[in-house]
Amino acid sequence: MRKSLATPLVALTLTACAAAGPNYRPPANSAATGAAANGRFHSAVGPGVDGSAPLPDHWWRLYNDPRLDGLVEQALAANTDLRVADANLLRAQAVLRQAEAHRTITTAVDGGVALSRPSGTGATLPGTVGYDFGLSASYPLDLNGRIKRAIEAGHADVEATAAARDFVRVSVAAATANAYAQVCSANYLLGVNHRVVALQHDTLTATQRLFRGGRGTAFDVSRARTAMQTSEAALPAFEGQRQTALYLLATLLGKAPADYPQEVADCAALPTLNQPLPTGDGAALIRRRPDIRQAERTIAGDTARVGVATADLYPQVSIGGSLGLTGPLKNLGSGTAFGFSVGPLLSWSFPNRSVVRAQIAQADAQVQADLASFDGTVLQALRQTETALETYRRDAQTADALASGSGSAALSAGQAGKLFRFGRGDFLSLLDAQRSYASAEVASAAARTQLLTDQISIFLALGGGW
Template identity: 30%
Template structure:
């Protein structure tokens, strides 16, 4: 009973000493310059649903399948599990470790004494071994703190991987639909040029047009035909990208709905007073990296002080007879105190390394904040300008289409010359193809808004 009380007193003493944790306590930066950052990362509610605002069945199916099948996302998720396992392992180092062992040993001539010549000794050992590294100055706790920050960082990277995957699928879908749309436009333009060529040919046969006019309209026709392989290449490229993102083999991707580029039924809206930086996983990842680096300062600083470990055994040690009784019972306790007194210069160098790494992590965090803010603003401005350009081009195409119909009728009636028809054809072709390009651009820039705002834009 007296021994038990002594052990309890020693345990309380050790626990009180172990309450000391060296190194700086981490505080998440809430401001960078005059920018309010906030301290808590939050995955946006719309992260897993924002694309549904497009009401596009094919896009919904592609993203759902990508989230289930993409191997890079699976890798990121496995990395989260690995990082938390590392944290649990580091955190368990605070507790005593033990094992149950049973061993047998045989030896001959165990000493140089002549009395031991040709003497064979045998013995059995069985019992429990215990080891405990007492965390007097918080080295283990700081290491666990760093491991936890790394695990949280891995989880945020997984969230960011989902956002990036969804954005990549949506952008590639926009590229796919854009290439399809340009092919449709090219086919429509070829049909229109064939109509104009038929008019020129009829006038040529009637002696009212020249071979030059027919050759010039053929130039337009072949120019459009020459652009078609480029559109098909863009279509194949987008298909290959989507197939890779969905973990499909070549030729397995099927998108059966009619070619079109989805759009929103209402404009993008920002919530007044909302701090969208908290939805940026990359900012949160940089902040967790800073937390881990700060904890490593404590890990390095703890080596300035002594460390205490305890090793012990409780069991039985017997000879060949394997008699497990009170006479063969054995135990030992071996506390060890160690101190790197002769290598304090190296310890201080490691502290300076950890401090410099923390300063680097802080600079990286601050830079990430500025990068995120500018990306968000740029995405909004780019989308708004793209929409303005698209609306102007739509009006231009409508006007050029009307002008072409008028010129074609007048050329057929012989009231305008061939050059007027040629110019009208060229302008209509250019405006319609440019409109298809801008429709794709507007869609992709809209996707960029959601990506830069962490999927937190309200619709």
């Protein structure tokens, strides 16, 4: 009878020896393996983009701006979101160590002393003082691979958490560069508007002089003053944008807003790339983006958890032994008080197989969801990159057109000023020409600052910086 029971038990145990559940393989037929996803970006065209050059790890150094380099380094060392991500990684590593610890010998010590008295004894009898001390140890054989799969899941979770931390690094580097760019852009736009105001102030001064000499009217003076005051009204907005960006920059550096870097406040020149923007191709993007790596490692971890659930179909076997001393306290140390045991230990929730199969089905479904999420992450990364590149290309065309328009408007404003001063042009034509110049100059400057923001958006979409 014992032989007949042991035979199927051995068969079940040997069936599970190779580790229960499927072995993980990277997604074969996914969005990441298609030819369209691995080629050059469709929008990586134009004089400002180099689709054949790989993206460097520290892309912000392409601007050759030491202040920007220092700010990004400070942010990567002190940003609070990164500190949270680092703590999450430490936690995942601790969970992995816990899973690995299940492979080691487990020991337990228990004992106690008690006073017992049979119910039939007299009330004045003290009873018998007894003791019970024991030491037990067990070592899991892991014949069903449950521990192995749990460790595999733990390793994948650590790698997924590390990828999530890297994605935070990418975001922090881009956010820091963008905040610095906003400070410089606000100061740059402030300078452009100050030049417009200065031009309009000169016009107002000349108009007042002509009015006093009898060659102008009070209406001309009021119109000139209105034009200048309208331009002056835009100055506080740029000052506010600069201060807001400085507060954001301080927060990214892990500091209080009031403790913003004073040396950055006067940045007035836009950071400029001295080369076409390097993008690489889709294959490099898929390898680089941390969120894609995180999604892939999530599949690996949940695939291993299918094995953890499957292992519960089979018995868990370990080798155990125990030593014990028990009996009346007066016999402590005698041979009759000592006992020991050694042998295999078996744990198997055989009647609950339907519950286990439901858990396996849940784990399988989670893997299918992970596969879909992986495809979505890849497609989202490709879409973000193509969109950022297309936006940059169109904005570059707009900036070129506005720069040409600004040059023409400046020429017209200069000509109108000369004609007015020599009495060959009317004041309304001068004001109209200056108004057009002011509008074109401000629009051209805003377009240039937008190009800088677009570049940083591309670097963020490409996933560089970790």
